[in-house]
Amino acid sequence: MPALEQFLLIAMVHFLAVASPGPDFALILKQSIRYNRRIAIYTSFGIAAGIIVHVTYSLVGIGLLIASDERLFTALKYIAASYFCYIAWHCLRAKKPDNDLSGSVSKDVNDSTVSSGGAAKFETAIKTPSAKSAFLNGFLINALNVKATLFFVSLFSVVIAPETLLSIKIAYGAYLVAATGAWFCFLSYMLTQDRVRYVLQRKGYILDRVMGIILLLLAIQLVLSDLQ
Template sequence: MEIVSYAVLGLLIVVSPGPDFILVLKNSLCSGRKAGLMTGIGIGLGICIHVSYSILGISHILSHNEAIFSLVKYAGSAYLFYLGLSGLLNSKLTIDIKNEKPVNSSTKKCFAQGFLCNALNPKTMLFFLSVFSQLVSPESENNLMFVLMCGLYITSLHIIWFCFLAFLVTSIKAFGTFQQFSHIINQACGMGLVIFGVMLFTSN
């Protein structure tokens, strides 16, 4: 039953709307499918950071050191604000979905954005501090292979979900609909990232 609980909770964490979702949507619409896919892969691999510090026991330090956790929180807030502001300043959509000609962002840049957005995402960090870390606590009887499989499961969920999102929003039929409201959508995505950044900065 414990495994089922972790599986369901991990799925809910992945599909719940947040900065990662908005970033994939923005990069997919602004720079094409490849950019969206690379963003999704970057988000998924960002999970490896959280898995690593959980296994190494750093999660215990983070959960008991408010200064370190606050530093990560403010860094994440600043990065989300930067991404949102960049999106607001470059919100005009010029992608040709048939020819897949990305604009404004390289795929490497989109990968880095996805990786950092997740690695600095306190929502994901709190999941690993409060839930995943229990798998590797001294009281837990789970072995390292089981913990790694759980980490791989969460990582795979992120990659599959966000790559699916990138495919969905850049399909020709869906893109035609998005294109009619392209400027509004990109402005909304940029504003959403800014709002997430401000909320994170002011949260306790």
């Protein structure tokens, strides 16, 4: 398969994978609802950095080893399930915002400086994590994602031909990292638009809890798949 066709196939498969709801999306949604654009974007950078891990072990063949070694793969699944439960716990604890906060946001929603005062009060009502913490959360949620492991192992062993030059494989990997970061930064930007954020700050706790349930179900699925 020519390099261009191979790249287009990789880009398409990757977009379908990264755009589908999953742990990464759940975390970005949580960060956007609970904190602000800056924290969500740092989390997006962390998710992109997690892709570097998957690309690296796929290039050197460790991914195949992990996928073929039952003990290593089981250990990774339990670690991932534990971290998913940790994130899910925080999502499920999301509370409905105070009426005065939502009212303050509602008052300014039609102004040109929509919800600036209300948003500031909302953000100070909770403790905002550091950029380093946000980055680490994004990195761990992606790097520990077993489905991402299987995706990249399949991608580099099936879609990308074995005879493909290493330099081209590295270029593919760089694209996957950049595309992932760009996608989640775009989501972070859209989800923290003033009007969108106004709705999320009032009703986002419901989405937060739903995403918590989804992450919990993913964790249970990982554990049950090991018992079957």
